Amino acid sequence: MRKLLTSTGMLVALMSPAHAEATKIGVITTLSGPAGYLGEQIRDGLTLGLQATGAEFELVVEDDARDPNTGVQVADRMLNEEGIKLLTGIVFSNVSGAVVPETLDAGAIYVSPNAAPSGLAGAKCHPNYFVVSWQNDSLHEASGAAAKKLGYTTAVALAPNYQAGKDAIAGFSREFGGTVTEIYTGVEQSDFAGEMAQIRNAAPQVVFQFHPGGQGIAFLKQYQQAGLLGSVPMVLSEPSYDGVILKAVGPAAVGLTGTTHWNDDFDNAASKAMVAEWAAAFPTTPLTTYAQQAYDTGLLIGGALNKVGGEDIEALQAALKAADFASTRGSFAFGANQHPVQDWYLTSIEADEAGNPKIVTKEKILEAVGDVYAADCKM
Amino acid sequence: MILLIEQLLNGLQYGVTLFLLAAGLTLIFGIMGVINLAHGALYMVGAFAGAWVSIQTGSFWAGLLAGLVASAIAGVLVELGVMRRLYARDHLDQVLATFALILIFNQSTVLIFGRQPLFTSLPEMFSGSVEIVPGLPYPSYRLFVIAVGLAVAFGLYLLINKTRIGMLVRAGASNRQMVRALGVNIGGLYTAVFGLGALLAGLAGVMASPIMSVQVGMGDEIILATFVVVVIGGVGSVKGAFVAGIVLGMCDTMLRAFLPGLLQQVMPGSEAQALGVGISSMGIYLMMAIILLVRPRGLFAAQG
Numbered sequence: 001m002r003k004l005l006t007s008t009g010m011l012v013a014l015m016s017p018a019h020a021e022a023t024k025i026g027v028i029t030t031l032s033g034p035a036g037y038l039g040e041q042i043r044d045g046l047t048l049g050l051q052a053t054g055a056e057f058e059l060v061v062e063d064d065a066r067d068p069n070t071g072v073q074v075a076d077r078m079l080n081e082e083g084i085k086l087l088t089g090i091v092f093s094n095v096s097g098a099v100v101p102e103t104l105d106a107g108a109i110y111v112s113p114n115a116a117p118s119g120l121a122g123a124k125c126h127p128n129y130f131v132v133s134w135q136n137d138s139l140h141e142a143s144g145a146a147a148k149k150l151g152y153t154t155a156v157a158l159a160p161n162y163q164a165g166k167d168a169i170a171g172f173s174r175e176f177g178g179t180v181t182e183i184y185t186g187v188e189q190s191d192f193a194g195e196m197a198q199i200r201n202a203a204p205q206v207v208f209q210f211h212p213g214g215q216g217i218a219f220l221k222q223y224q225q226a227g228l229l230g231s232v233p234m235v236l237s238e239p240s241y242d243g244v245i246l247k248a249v250g251p252a253a254v255g256l257t258g259t260t261h262w263n264d265d266f267d268n269a270a271s272k273a274m275v276a277e278w279a280a281a282f283p284t285t286p287l288t289t290y291a292q293q294a295y296d297t298g299l300l301i302g303g304a305l306n307k308v309g310g311e312d313i314e315a316l317q318a319a320l321k322a323a324d325f326a327s328t329r330g331s332f333a334f335g336a337n338q339h340p341v342q343d344w345y346l347t348s349i350e351a352d353e354a355g356n357p358k359i360v361t362k363e364k365i366l367e368a369v370g371d372v373y374a375a376d377c378k379m
Numbered sequence: 380m381i382l383l384i385e386q387l388l389n390g391l392q393y394g395v396t397l398f399l400l401a402a403g404l405t406l407i408f409g410i411m412g413v414i415n416l417a418h419g420a421l422y423m424v425g426a427f428a429g430a431w432v433s434i435q436t437g438s439f440w441a442g443l444l445a446g447l448v449a450s451a452i453a454g455v456l457v458e459l460g461v462m463r464r465l466y467a468r469d470h471l472d473q474v475l476a477t478f479a480l481i482l483i484f485n486q487s488t489v490l491i492f493g494r495q496p497l498f499t500s501l502p503e504m505f506s507g508s509v510e511i512v513p514g515l516p517y518p519s520y521r522l523f524v525i526a527v528g529l530a531v532a533f534g535l536y537l538l539i540n541k542t543r544i545g546m547l548v549r550a551g552a553s554n555r556q557m558v559r560a561l562g563v564n565i566g567g568l569y570t571a572v573f574g575l576g577a578l579l580a581g582l583a584g585v586m587a588s589p590i591m592s593v594q595v596g597m598g599d600e601i602i603l604a605t606f607v608v609v610v611i612g613g614v615g616s617v618k619g620a621f622v623a624g625i626v627l628g629m630c631d632t633m634l635r636a637f638l639p640g641l642l643q644q645v646m647p648g649s650e651a652q653a654l655g656v657g658i659s660s661m662g663i664y665l666m667m668a669i670i671l672l673v674r675p676r677g678l679f680a681a682q683g
Contacts, residue, residue: 032485034594036494161656184639184652186660188600190591193389193521194636200515201382214496217592225501225518225590227508248498248592285495 022056023310025301026078027089028071028099031063034190034214037244038091038290039063042113045291046088048277049298055305060084066091068098075099079106085313086111088297091290093117093136093164104128109317113297114290116339117163118170122376125337128313130320132300133293134261135339135371136164137171139237142259142344143208144175145365147235149346150257152206153178156199158219159210160187168210168237174372176208185211190218196226207232212239217248224252233257241349243286246357253357258347261340262292262329263361270299271328292328299325335370337377343367381515386636387629388511392521394628395528399583400601401608401620402535403576409552409615411569413462414470416477418580418605419598420484421457425450425581427488430497430593439502439589446585447578454577458570466569481599488595496592524586531579532621539617548572552615604631607667613677622678627663634659 027046029039043061050057060078064071071090078084079102087103088111090096096115101124103110109128116131147155157172159165161184173180181202183195199207207228211219216239223229229252238260246253264275264287274295278287304319323334333341344366352358404418428449433442457480465473500506505523508516539545547568550558559565584598591597608627612619639655646654670678 031494032489033596034496034592036489036595037496040494161653166653182652184656186635186656190597190600191389191393193392194386194632197382197385197389198636200385214592214594217496217498218590221498221592222590225508225520227516227518244495248496250498250500 022058023086023305024058024060024082024084025050026075026082026084026087027059027061028064028074028078028087028095029061029089030066030091030095031061032065035066035091035212038114038213039089041244041285041288041290042089042091042294044282044285045278045294046113046298048274048281048291049295050302051298052273052277052295053299053302053306055302057302057305061089064090064092064095064099066095068095071095071099072102075102079103079108085109086301086310086316088113088301089294090115093167094162096120097163100129107313109313109320111297111301111320113294115164118167118373119163121337121339121371122373123378125373125377125379127321127338127379128317129338130300130334131339132297133340134342135337135373136167137174137373138340138344138369138371139239139259139261140168140171140208140210141175141369142261142366143235143237144172144177145344146257146259146346147172147176147206147208148178149365150206150233150235152176152233154181154204155179155206155208156181156183156202156204157208158183158185158195158199160185160189160215162187165210172208172210172237185215190215192219192222193226196222196228199228199232200226204232207234208236209234210237210240212242213245216240216242216245220245220249220253220256224249229255235259238289241359242288242290243359244288246349246359247286249357251351251355251357253349254351254355256349258349258359259365260289260345260347260359260361261342262289263345263347263359265359265361266328266330268326268328268330270326271330274328296325296327296329296332299327331368333368335374336379337371337374338379339371339374341368341370344369381512382636384512385515385517386632388517388521388525389636390629390632391625392525392528392628393632394625395525395532396583396587397601397605397608397628398528398621398624399531399579399586400605401612401624402531402617403579404605405609405612405615405617405620406548406552406572407576408609410548410555410572411462411466411551412555413465414473414477415462415576416474416602417457417480417484418576419600419602420481421450421454421577421580421598422584422587422601423484423488423595423598424453424584426584426588426593426597427492427497428581429585430499430588431492433499434497439499442499442588443582443585446581446588450581450584451574451578454580455570455574457577458573462569462573463566485595485599492595494595496594497588498592499589501589520589524590527582527586531582535617544568544571604663607663611667611670611677613674613680616677616679619677619679627666630666631659631663634662 429446612623
């Protein structure tokens with residue numbers, strides 16, 4: 001697959017007339033384990049996004065196995081042995097927390113298509129570090145705002161016990177404002193029976209949970225099996241109800257509320273083009289926000305490469321900072337810490353004709369918001 | 380009170396799942412002296428075969444049968460193809476070879492089913508919940524899992540204590556060389572035990588699949604806890620695996636459920652949560668260390 005992708009990149013390079021050599025882009029992402037599909041989504045979205053810009057590129061894709069040590073090893077090899085100056089792809093915050101400082105120390109650029117831990121967004125922000133997705137907290141602040149808007153005042157918030165999980169509960173609580181009972185779960189936990197009992201015991205007005213990938217599927221299934229689905233409403237942020245999760249959970253997901261920065265029913269040209277390209281390339285795989293973020297990352301990087309090429313890092317940094325691309329989410333700008341300033345939407349999960357869940361965008365709940373850490377960033 | 384009962388049931392259900400996995404592993408370890416890291420891969424094979432067939436046919440029971448058959452066949456093939464060559468080698472070689480098997484099984488599963496998890500539904504008759512005590516609806520499927528686990532435990536008890544093959548198994552676990560010296564067809568016994576162990580792992584996999592997501596690597600997550608059960612229970616002892624499985628399942632569930640709450644009495648909420656989760660994930664290993672201090676061969680060591 002990696003070979004195939006590399007050769008697709010090369011093929012594009014051969015077809016376009018301008019520069020002599022394709023820019024190598026290092027993609028470190030999670031391709032194995034229960035969350036392996038997230039890395040696939042990112043890799044494929046990134047490829048489509050770059051291709052859409054017509055830039056010349058060669059992707060070097062490596063698996064980090066969701067392990068920070070593996071990630072650092074891969075990054076080290078890419079930076080020092082293969083001379084790659086531009087990295088992207090990381091799914092998980094624990095990996096990015098280790099790899100990003102390493103990359104920046106080596107004078108290279110990192111553009112995040114997903115993970116954006118709080119630790120790198122504030123005082124430790126860096127001119128060569130860009131985030132195209134969102135700051136971790138923002139995802140969940142949107143959910144907190146949604147739960148508040150829906151009139152709830154007591155919540156149980158659940159997330160895995162690692163950086164992104166803590167960011168999630170912090171973000172949710174910040175905007176929610178009501179009473180929040182926090183429950184942390186294991187990072188590799190897949191049986192949530194104990195948590196279901198705790199939720200039943202706490203009897204909150206609303207449940208918020210952040211469990212990306214396979215964990216999210218297990219959580220939603222067990223939530224239904226425990227008989228909680230009908231009795232306690234749930235508000236989710238986008239990683240907990242991506243297309244793959246919904247497909248796996250099936251009709252049980254209908255009726256949940258979610259928040260997102262993008263959905264496949266968005267009415268703008270870039271989004272429509274992406275949905276069509278994805279459907280042509282991967283007809284049976286759902287298009288998730290992971291792929292969408294990576295596609296936007298591809299548009300940003302590809303646009304910058306078209307302008308300045310991949311040799312001059314300073315020029316490339318300036319071109320990336322300009323964020324001169326038509327994002328699939330509509331409005332997009334970088335804040336002071338080079339994290340996105342964007343809109344957030346309320347969505348509901350409804351049944352389509354066949355009874356399967358689909359995500360329907362409802363209303364804008366937050367407009368042009370960045371993140372709380374930007375204020376601490378002095379660049 | 381209701382919370383306590385529910386958590387006890389959750390612990391019991393986790394415990395019998397651990398037992399199903401550990402029973403096979405402890406027999407294989409005890410009788411053949413092989414450390415089989417790939418036991419979790421057989422759990423995954425059962426889960427995938429079961430999930431795939433139940434998606435195709437729409438019947439959980441057809442999936443259950445397919446999962447059992449597939450994992451038993453996979454187990455027998457692994458024994459005949461790989462394990463057979465490892466009995467005389469030292470444990471490091473066995474660990475290397477069975478670790479390789481994990482990678483091979485995982486990657487083959489990726490090739491066949493892709494990385495996206497499979498989803499199976501609950502069997503129709505167990506899709507509801509049962510009100511055990513007023514105010515506590517408990518999923519009937521989880522009760523079914525507990526019942527199956529206990530039934531298998533009873534069946535294994537009969538098999539091992541009341542039949543000829545059980546006698547050989549017990550003899551093999553306590554003194555391998557002697558059984559061989561007495562002219563028992565040890566090769567056949569090994570294959571049968573390995574197949575049985577794989578079948579039980581497959582059963583655990585199929586039973587878990589409607590609750591959790593069926594995905595590549597699912598066996599790797601549970602195999603560590605299973606090894607802890609085997610070690611605490613005493614290598615080669617099915618009774619030990621049963622007791623240790625239940626105790627560990629209970630202990631793990633109770634710690635995760637109540638420790639953060641207890642810590643919250645003495646420190647701020649989020650720190651108590653994080654610390655509680657941290658300590659409870661160490662809980663089973665701490666328990667192993669303590670039990671091994673007192674009884675270095677485990678609770679019910681078979682080998683004398």
